[in-house]
Amino acid sequence: MKGLLIRSPWIDLILEGKKTWEIRGSNTKKRGRIGLIKSGSGIVYGTVNIVESKELTLDEYKNGSHLHCVSSEDTIQLPYKKTYAWVLDNPIIYDTPIPYQHPMGAVIWVDLSKALNIK
Secondary structure, three states: OOEEEEOHHHHHHHHHOOEEHHHHHHHOOEEEEEEEEOOOOOOEEEEEEEEEEEEEEHHHHOOHHHHHHHHHOOOOOOOOOOOOEEEEEEEEEEEEEEEOOOOOOOOOOOHHHHHHHHO
């Protein structure tokens, strides 16, 4: 399983089911269940499904505030030259978060099958 690094407070909003669009500057072809890692923590806090990735227009970004949780006053322009919504579904919060070994150079994705501290 792959793990996606996400900063607070966005990861918490995703795990609570309040944020269903993760806004990124690149497309993803990944689909299915991924782990959610709080940036800088070394811990996987839960999982979510990626069901779609779509490029957004400025109007879609503005009108999607309730989906990506960026305040409407901060949506006057797209955050990236090409802005994508990674559409998320079915978040699961782990009762006990799982530590992992963060590989050098990992910025967006971590291969959790290699990084989990399973003893």
